[in-house]
Amino acid sequence: MDQSLEKTDFIRDTIKKDYREGKFKKLHTRFPPEPNGYLHIGHAKAICLNFELAAEFGGQCNLRFDDTNPSKEESAYVNSIKKDIHWLGFSWGNREYYASDYFQKLYDFALDLIHKSKAYVCDLDADQIRQYRGTLTQPGQDSPYRKRSVEENLQLFENMRQGKYPDGAKVLRAKIDMASPNLNMRDPVMYRIMHQSHHRTGKQWCIYPTYDWAHGQSDSIEKITHSICTLEFEDHRPLYDWFLDQLDIHHPRQIEFARLNLTHMVTSKRMLKTLVEQNYVHGWDDPRMPTLSGMRRRGYPPQAIRNFCQAIGVAKSESTIEIEYLEHFVRQELNRKASRVMGVLDPLKVVIENYPQGESEQLDAVNNPEDPSAGKRKVPFSRVLYIERGDFMEDPPKKFYRLAPGREVRLRYAYFIKCIGVEKDSRGNITSLRCTYDPATKGGDAPDRRKVKATLHWVSAPHAVNADIRIYDTLFSRQGPGQDEDFMDSLNPQSLTVNNRCQLEPSLAAAKPGQIFQFERVGYFYVDDDSSDQRLVLNRTATLKDQWARIKKRKNSTKS
RNA sequence: UGGGGAGUAGUCUAGUGGCAGGACAUGCGGCUCUGGACCGUAGGGCGGAGGUUCGAAUCCUCCCUCCCCAGCCA
Numbered sequence: 001m002d003q004s005l006e007k008t009d010f011i012r013d014t015i016k017k018d019y020r021e022g023k024f025k026k027l028h029t030r031f032p033p034e035p036n037g038y039l040h041i042g043h044a045k046a047i048c049l050n051f052e053l054a055a056e057f058g059g060q061c062n063l064r065f066d067d068t069n070p071s072k073e074e075s076a077y078v079n080s081i082k083k084d085i086h087w088l089g090f091s092w093g094n095r096e097y098y099a100s101d102y103f104q105k106l107y108d109f110a111l112d113l114i115h116k117s118k119a120y121v122c123d124l125d126a127d128q129i130r131q132y133r134g135t136l137t138q139p140g141q142d143s144p145y146r147k148r149s150v151e152e153n154l155q156l157f158e159n160m161r162q163g164k165y166p167d168g169a170k171v172l173r174a175k176i177d178m179a180s181p182n183l184n185m186r187d188p189v190m191y192r193i194m195h196q197s198h199h200r201t202g203k204q205w206c207i208y209p210t211y212d213w214a215h216g217q218s219d220s221i222e223k224i225t226h227s228i229c230t231l232e233f234e235d236h237r238p239l240y241d242w243f244l245d246q247l248d249i250h251h252p253r254q255i256e257f258a259r260l261n262l263t264h265m266v267t268s269k270r271m272l273k274t275l276v277e278q279n280y281v282h283g284w285d286d287p288r289m290p291t292l293s294g295m296r297r298r299g300y301p302p303q304a305i306r307n308f309c310q311a312i313g314v315a316k317s318e319s320t321i322e323i324e325y326l327e328h329f330v331r332q333e334l335n336r337k338a339s340r341v342m343g344v345l346d347p348l349k350v351v352i353e354n355y356p357q358g359e360s361e362q363l364d365a366v367n368n369p370e371d372p373s374a375g376k377r378k379v380p381f382s383r384v385l386y387i388e389r390g391d392f393m394e395d396p397p398k399k400f401y402r403l404a405p406g407r408e409v410r411l412r413y414a415y416f417i418k419c420i421g422v423e424k425d426s427r428g429n430i431t432s433l434r435c436t437y438d439p440a441t442k443g444g445d446a447p448d449r450r451k452v453k454a455t456l457h458w459v460s461a462p463h464a465v466n467a468d469i470r471i472y473d474t475l476f477s478r479q480g481p482g483q484d485e486d487f488m489d490s491l492n493p494q495s496l497t498v499n500n501r502c503q504l505e506p507s508l509a510a511a512k513p514g515q516i517f518q519f520e521r522v523g524y525f526y527v528d529d530d531s532s533d534q535r536l537v538l539n540r541t542a543t544l545k546d547q548w549a550r551i552k553k554r555k556n557s558t559k560s
Numbered sequence: 561u562g563g564g565g566a567g568u569a570g571u572c573u574a575g576u577g578g579c580a581g582g583a584c585a586u587g588c589g590g591c592u593c594u595g596g597a598c599c600g601u602a603g604g605g606c607g608g609a610g611g612u613u614c615g616a617a618u619c620c621u622c623c624c625u626c627c628c629c630a631g632c633c634a
Contacts, residue, residue: 008574034634069633126632133630137562140630171632181563183630192632211634235564235629258566258627269634311583313573317566318627325572325584335597370597401595410593444593455593521594547595550586 007056009314011049011255015057015226018253024225027059031085031092032099032215032229034066035077035199037269038284038291039084041305041326045260048309050228051090062222063092067100068214070198078199080284084292088302095222099214100200102221106209107161109217109247110172110190114153118246119190120146121156122173129171132178133186139179140186146175160193163206167193172207176242184239188212216240216254217247224252230259231316260312261320264474265290266481280491281475287539288475288495298472299516299526299541304333323474330542334516334524339367339374342412342457343504343519345469347386349432349461352417355383360460363443365413379505381414384461386503388522391456392433394422399551401453403433410455412520416441457520464503467536469525471497504536511536518544 018024029050033043054061063085067073085092113119122145124132134140148156160170172191180186190213195206219227227240234256244251259267266272267290275281275289284291287298295305308329312321342365360382368374387403396404403409408418414437421434440447444455478490504519511517516526524541531537 032634036634066634072633129632130630135562135630139562168632173632183563186630189632194632208632210632215634231565232628233634237564256565263571311572315566315573317573319572322571322584328584331596340594366593369594399595412593452593454595457594518594518596521596544594544596549595551595 007310010316011053011226011228011257011314012056014253014255015053018225019057023253026225027054027057028062028223028225029054029059029228030062030064030219030222030224032064032066032218033081034069034072035074035081036069036072037077037272038080038289038293040267040272040290040292041262041265041295042260042267042290044088044292044305045309045312045314046228046230047085047088047090048306049257049314052310053226053228059225060095061090061092062095062097062224064097064099064218064222066211066215066218067098067198067200068209068211070194070196070208073199075199080293084296087292087296088306097218097222098200099209099218100198102214102218103201103205103209105221106214106217109249110157110209110213111154113174113190113243113246114157114172115150116246117150118175119172120148120153120175121160121170122146122187123170125168129189133183134178136183142178143173143187146187157191160191160207161205163195165193167195169193174213174239174243176239182235182238184212184236185242188239212236212239213243216243216252217249219252220244220247220250223250227252227254229254229256231256231318256316257314258316258318260309261318262290262326263320263323263479264476264481265323266476266487271482271487274488275475280488287470287472297526297528298539299334299524300330301333301337301516304329307333320480327542331524331545334518334541336370337368338516338518338524340365340369340520341505341508341517342379342459343502343508343517343522343525344386344388344457344459344464345499345502345519345522346389347459347501347503348389348392348430350385350387350417350435350458351432352383352385352435352437353420354436357383359383360463363413377507379413379507380460380463381411382460382462385411386459386461386464387411387433387456389430391454392419392430394430397555400548402456402548403454408438408452410441410444410452411458412455413444414442414458415439415444416446416452457522459503459505461503463506465506465509465536466500467502467504467508467538469499469502469538469540470528471499471540508536511538516541 031047031050051061122143132141171189173187176185178186189210191207194208237254240254285293285297308326360380362378363381364376365379392403405419410416416438417435419435423432425431473495475495476490477492481487481490511527513527513529513531518524523543525538526541528537528539
């Protein structure tokens with residue numbers, strides 16, 4: 001690989017170093033989601049990292065569900081997670097694992113620690129354990145049960161497993177150091193009693209391992225070489241290492257990186273759950289959600305998300321990426337792939353007065369100028385058309401070079417038209433435009449080489465189809481929702497508006513759910529599953545970049 | 561205040577003692593039958609103070625700011 005193009009970051013550096021030092025032969029990573037919610041864009045960063053690392057170094061990446069807490073986990077989440085990872089374009093072969101697959105092995109490992117006098121059964125309740133733990137600045141105290149004999153611990157632990165105690169009565173703890181400055185080392189809990197049915201093991205167990213006890217050992221069982229996780233687990237690394245060392249089993253290296261944050265978004269599972277459960281959005285796959293299923297339904301191509309994840313890189317400093325950066329990759333991908341069509345969101349009627357009444361014709365339109373193989377299609381033209389209301393101004397300011405009285409513009413793939421009159425209602429609102437067309441400009445070129453400043457999209461009124469277009473904006477109006485206020489307070493009341501006035505070219509009548517189009521000069525639109533033969537429903541994926549909108553915005557802000 | 565991390569343009573990120581580079585965003589220009597795309601161009605940065613060195617984003621010292629940890633969550 002070209003040295004200058006080779007990706008580099010601290011994780012890859014570490015892996016290369018480990019490889020040079022012969023610490024492993026084949027890289028093995030894993031993506032370990034807990035099946036207690038839907039995957040979001042933050043997970044995508046971890047998924048891409050783990051799977052791409054494996055691919056780059058000729059290794060493998062496992063999918064492992066971290067299902068150690070039956071009170072929160074459901075198989076419905078398992079399915080959505082698998083679907084989303086596949087959608088992103090990654091596969092884990094037959095290496096679909098569950099921490100719950102290892103419950104027996106973990107139990108045996110625990111026995112081993114008890115035998116080594118490195119773990120004990122503790123009768124303190126949750127409150128008492130907290131008190132004994134000490135504080136950030138004060139050391140903890142040994143549990144009164146810390147000195148139990150190996151035999152007693154073995155018996156008690158067996159009893160725990162047999163279901164002889166109620167929830168919370170006892171726990172199994174590692175025997176490390178109650179005075180450690182790292183709170184995670186102050187005799188952390190390994191097992192808790194939960195008489196709770198598990199989505200995979202059913203009623204087989206009533207004691208469940210904690211994250212700290214399950215994670216490293218699961219990594220080890222799967223012969224993971226590099227266990228990549230987020231920064232908040234940095235404090236846990238000494239414990240991760242301690243368990244593996246005491247057990248003297250395969251020892252992966254844990255590496256921590258900074259999680260992904262995006263402006264105008266939240267990714268905390270608690271907050272996302274609240275949004276769904278209190279119906280602020282229409283489900284986990286609402287196109288405003290930062291979930292992968294939401295983005296899929298919004299029309300974001302998976303490749304755009306992967307490109308984005310590559311571009312943002314991986315580091316240890318906490319960062320918040322502007323949502324515009326993600327949108328850039330969405331547009332980049334869609335620009336190459338999406339078929340162009342014409343659709344008018346805010347219609348203004350135009351009558352071509354010199355075009356024969358009752359007639360129409362079919363004009364050639366290019367489907368995708370970025371992709372000649374996409375071919376051409378026909379669009380009907382007639383005497384009565386719709387153009388975008390915003391494409392006309394009666395009294396245009398300097399930098400506005402679209403249609404205005406007396407002005408000539410081109411209708412894309414059609415003709416030059418000139419505005420010769422404006423019709424208004426009694427309140428002075430413009431109801432329609434009177435125009436003439438130049439038959440010699442058919443197709444969009446003038447034989448006399450004269451130029452026009454603007455090209456407008458349009459739709460023939462008698463041929464137009466209608467639809468519901470869901471116009472999405474960011475779910476939150478603040479850049480960092482929930483940072484200085486309750487996150488619900490910065491919900492954007494404008495995050496969804498439905499437009500049913502639109503007029504679209506007739507080819508859209510055949511659009512099928514899952515298809516995505518560029519409405520020329522407007523944006524990208526994805527055909528939603530809610531569409532039926534009776535009613536087309538489109539989600540606006542993203543707008544096109546719009547120079548005029550920016551000029552307008554700047555003018556308004558300098559005025560005020 | 562114990563421990564663990566992090567500070568490079570508006571936002572990400574590269575750099576590992578030798579010209580601070582790239583992407584997004586922004587401005588300007590070009591091109592164009594999408595004010596899209598594309599091409600070109602400009603502005604703007606090493607948290608601070610000392611020190612070592614011919615030379616410091618990089619090494620040393622001190623300081624400042626931010627994040628994480630006191631779940632039987634992950």
